[in-house]
Amino acid sequence: MHAIVRPFEKRDQDAVVELSLRAWAPVFASIEGVLGDSGVYAQMHPDWRSGQERAVRGACDTAGMHVWVAELDTVVAGFVAARLDQREKMGEVYMIAVDPDHQGGGIGSLLTSQALRWFTDNGMALAMVETGGDPGHAPARRTYERAGFVRMPISRYFKKL
Numbered sequence: 001m002h003a004i005v006r007p008f009e010k011r012d013q014d015a016v017v018e019l020s021l022r023a024w025a026p027v028f029a030s031i032e033g034v035l036g037d038s039g040v041y042a043q044m045h046p047d048w049r050s051g052q053e054r055a056v057r058g059a060c061d062t063a064g065m066h067v068w069v070a071e072l073d074t075v076v077a078g079f080v081a082a083r084l085d086q087r088e089k090m091g092e093v094y095m096i097a098v099d100p101d102h103q104g105g106g107i108g109s110l111l112t113s114q115a116l117r118w119f120t121d122n123g124m125a126l127a128m129v130e131t132g133g134d135p136g137h138a139p140a141r142r143t144y145e146r147a148g149f150v151r152m153p154i155s156r157y158f159k160k161l
Contacts, residue, residue, distance in 0.1 A: 003077060003107055005114045008067035013060050015076040016069065019099035020056045021049055026100075030136025039160035059095050068114050070098070070107045077102040080111035084122055091119030093129035096140070108143040116147065 008016070028048045035041040045051065059081040060067050070078040078098035084091050093115050098107045112129075119127050129149060131140045145151065 003070045003072050003102075003105075003110055005068050005070050005110055008060060008069050008079065012069050012076050012079070013057065016060065016067075016079045016097075017053050017056050019076065019078065020097040021052060022100050023097040023103070024048075024052055027132070027134075027136035030134045031132065034134045035158070038158075040158045043160055044158070056095065056097075065094065066118060068111065070102075070111055072102060072107075078107045078111055080115050082115040082118060084119070084124060089123065089125040091115065091122070091124040091127045093127070093144075096129075103139065108140070109146060112143055112147045 028045060031045070032041045059065055062083075065081050065083050067079060067081045069076045076099075079096070080093060081095040082091060082093050093112060096108065096111055096115075098111070116127055127149070129144055131137045131144065133141075133153075141151070
């Protein structure tokens with residue numbers, strides 16, 4: 001099966017939301033495991049599914065955000081949302097997800113490549129993506145590293161008050 005990447009259409013939104021929630025379920029479980037019994041996870045993500053649904057729908061509807069979907073035999077298998085910062089000459093991979101049924105087959109790389117081409121075509125000098133350092137984000141980190149991104153270690157701490 002060969003995936004094609006095409007611009008997002010409004011009719012894709014429900015499929016994009018659904019695949020994103022399936023893709024991110026193990027990621028949020030990993031984050032919860034990392035944060036343990038600190039109370040931070042419950043405070044930050046009391047209902048991660050609703051929060052992520054709003055975030056995905058928002059990304060798909062935001063002016064200036066460009067969204068593409070990967071399609072396998074007319075089934076939406078993944079998506080990427082990207083934006084440009086003309087002042088900084090930097091493109092950002094804002095959000096990306098691949099349906100768990102299609103992970104490991106190169107769709108994440110295909111979507112990342114689409115965003116990188118768009119950045120280059122629009123005169124960007126840098127590309128940036130943020131992802132977690134927890135085990136649930138390991139596949140995403142591998143995709144970005146294979147695409148040539150260089151990891152910049154950042155520490156972020158939280159404390160429940």
